[in-house]
Amino acid sequence: MxxxxxxxxxxxxxxxxxPPDTQHxxxxxxGRLMQLIDEVAVLSATRHARRPCVTASTDSVDFxxxxxxxxxxxxxxxxxxxxxxxxxxxxxxxxEDLMTGERRIAAVxxxxxxxxxxxxxxxxxxxxxxxxxxxxxxxxxxxKRAISRKKHRKETKELIETLTFINTNHLDVNEQxxxxxxx
Numbered sequence: 001m002x003x004x005x006x007x008x009x010x011x012x013x014x015x016x017x018x019p020p021d022t023q024h025x026x027x028x029x030x031g032r033l034m035q036l037i038d039e040v041a042v043l044s045a046t047r048h049a050r051r052p053c054v055t056a057s058t059d060s061v062d063f064x065x066x067x068x069x070x071x072x073x074x075x076x077x078x079x080x081x082x083x084x085x086x087x088x089x090x091x092x093x094x095x096e097d098l099m100t101g102e103r104r105i106a107a108v109x110x111x112x113x114x115x116x117x118x119x120x121x122x123x124x125x126x127x128x129x130x131x132x133x134x135x136x137x138x139x140x141x142x143x144k145r146a147i148s149r150k151k152h153r154k155e156t157k158e159l160i161e162t163l164t165f166i167n168t169n170h171l172d173v174n175e176q177x178x179x180x181x182x183x
Contacts, residue, residue, distance in 0.1 A: 003127040006135045009048035009079040009089075013040040016098075017071050028067035033093060033107060036075055037061060041089040041111040044077040048087060049115035049125045056086060059110040059149060067095040067106050080135065081142030085122035086114045088142050110145060 013036060015021075021032045038055055045053040067073050077091040088110055095106040115125045130139040 001124060001126045003129050004048060005129045005131055006078050006080060006139075007131065009044045009077075009128075011040050011043040011047060011077050012074065013043070013077075014072055014074040017067055017069055017073055019069055022069055025066070026069050028071075028073065028106075030061070030063060033063070033067070033073070034058070034061055036073065037077075037091045037093065037107070037109050038111065040075045040077040041091055041109075041113060044079055044089050045087045045113035045115070048079040048082075048128070049123075051115040051117070051123055051125075053087070053113040053115050054120075056112045056114045057149060057153070059112065059145060061107055061109040063107050065095060065104045065106045067093075068097075070098060072096045072098055073106060078135075079128050080110075080130070080138040081146070082125050082127050083146065084124055086112050087125055088112055088145065090138055112149060 015036065017028050019026075021028055023029050038058075042053055042055065072095070074094045074096065075091055076094075077089050079087045080090045081088040089112075091107075091109040091111065092105060093107040093109070094103055096103045115123050117123045128135075128139065130136040
C-alpha cells in the first residue's frame with residue numbers, strides 16, 4: 001500500500017452560524033462545533049483510506065475563541081499520521097466575522113478514526129507523507145499523542161470496570177438507571 005501526502009486527505013467544510021446553532025450567549029454551541037469537527041474528520045479519513053471510517057476517539061477539542069451568530073466557521077482537516085488501521089486527523093476551526101473579515105482560530109482538535117471493511121472490521125491504511133512545515137511538525141509529534149491515547153484508553157477501561165463493579169454490586173435498579181436514591 002503506497003503512502004499518500006497529507007494534502008490528499010485535506011477537507012474543508014464551511015458553515016454560517018445561525019441562531020439555532022447557538023446558546024443563550026449567542027455563540028456557537030460547543031456540541032454543534034464538535035459535530036462539524038467529527039463530520040469533516042470522517043471525510044478526511046475516508047478520503048485517505050478510501051474505505052468507510054469510524055471515529056475511535058476525540059483526543060481533545062480546545063475551544064479558543066467564541067463563534068458568534070453571523071460568523072462563518074471554516075474547518076480544515078487532514079490525516080497527520082497513521083498506525084496500521086487507524087489515522088490521526090487534525091482539525092483547525094477558524095471563525096470569521098463576515099462583516100469585518102477578522103479571522104481567529106476558534107478551536108483545534110485531534111481525532112482518531114479507523115478504516116473498516118464491509119463487516120465493520122478494521123483494515124490497514126496507507127501511511128502519510130508530510131510535506132509542509134505544519135504537516136511535518138504534526139507528524140513528528142504524533143507518536144507522543146498516540147502513547148497518550150493508549151494510556152488514556154487503558155485508564156478508561158479501568159474506570160468502566162470499576163464503575164460496572166460498583167453499580168452492579170451496590171446500587172439498586174432505580175439508582176443505576178435514573179440516579180434516583182430510594183429509602
